Amino acid sequence: MSIVHVDQLEHSYGERHALSGVSFDVERGEVFGLLGPNGSGKSTLFRVLSTLLPRQKGIATVNGFDVSEQSDDVRRSIGVTFQSPSLDLKLTVGENLKHHGKLYGLSGKHLTERCHEVMSRLGVADRERDYAETLSGGLKRRVEIAKTLLHSPKVLLLDEPSTGLDPGARHDLWATLFELREEMNVTILVTTHLMEEADRCDRLGIIDLGEMIALGTPNELRSKVGGDSITILGEEIESLAEELRTKFSCDVQTLNEVIRIEHESGHELLAQIATEYPGRFRSLTLGKPSLEDVFVKLTGRGLIEAGEVS
Known part of the structure; x- marks a missing residue:
């Protein structure tokens, strides 16, 4: 059974259709990417999967739980990092993690052990007493992902995780994500508009104007161009x-x-x-052929241009 299942999902903001019958599955242990321009519906999809937006029409399940009818179980199954920063800059790295862990009911010795474990895994253990405002962009992202791992989620939802990072920090972040997949058997669902990141994924869904227009491995998608x-x-x-x-x-x-x-x-x-x-x-x-060529062939527009249009 797929760990993420989406079938004919729709969501509208008034007259604007953000999602129009989106369907896809993510297998356990996959790194699955959603590639599309700004305004394509990627963030709306993530908000539905993370239970921040109600499911209006269609089916969406995570770890076997319905996002609307079993939202608490879904929240316990996922770790979410949105595009906007979520750290309290006036708290230390350790304090950020402990406060986040308490939201999931962690406390005492277990919370302390989990904080040390995820900080070590993300390479920020030596920054435990540093204030978040003193960290580089790459380290802040690492701490945000460490927060999402405290309750041992089955699925990580990462919305444009490398936004604002330089190429070196972006490379390090993706190396860390693959380590997490191998060591913790966590499934990773990531949105991106960057071709370099999309190429790293096991499989991709290309989304445009709220519709899923292609699914497959990067090589399978490139074969559509020929x-x-x-x-x-x-x-x-x-x-x-x-x-x-x-x-x-x-x-x-x-x-x-x-x-x-x-x-x-x-x-x-x-x-x-x-x-x-x-x-x-x-x-x-x-x-x-590149993934950009695939997007152009399918839509007649480039990713940047599509973002401006939508």
Whole structure:
């Protein structure tokens, strides 16, 4: 049985549909990612799964418990880190953890032992007496995740966990998440709009405008594009794109100042474009399809552009 089960979930804010029949399953021990632009419905979905928003229509269960009818059991099963910081900056690391643990009914020796255990696991044990306001962004995120582990949850819900982190801190955070998965057999459900993070997940759901438009492993999703991916940067791209469509009879998409072409023999097409259209572009690159290419193929928009639209 899947540890997270969502079937035809819908949620609206007045006339705006934030979720429109979303369905997916997460298996135990998976690192499952939800990839989509800002405004796609990812955070609304997390709020429903964490019982902060009522389920309006459809089915949503976590660890076998219904998010509406068994909300207390769901809360005991999950650890949640939202995009917005949740630490009390005027308390020490240890004090933040102890106050959070008491909300879950932990106390005395057991609470103290759990605090030391999760601080050690997240690499912040040496910061126990440091005030949260003195920590770097990466360490604050580690402490927030440590808080979520105090009651030994089965599922971690992490909403854009690396927001505001530099690349090094982001890499360290993901290394820690995989360690938690292996050592604690915890299932991790994470939202992101970053391709690098999405590629780390076991499986992904791509969500846009409240709808789940694709599901699969990163490689399975990239196979939806097929062939090679050619990217062309330059000015007056609309006229160049039209010429390329006419001459080569291929699918040519334009986004801002970028032309994207998928083609089975990309290296041959790239050589032809370079030879026949010199001076018409600033750069011409060839690569394998990315998750960004998948999103563009499915929606006709880039992730950033989609976020601005929605």
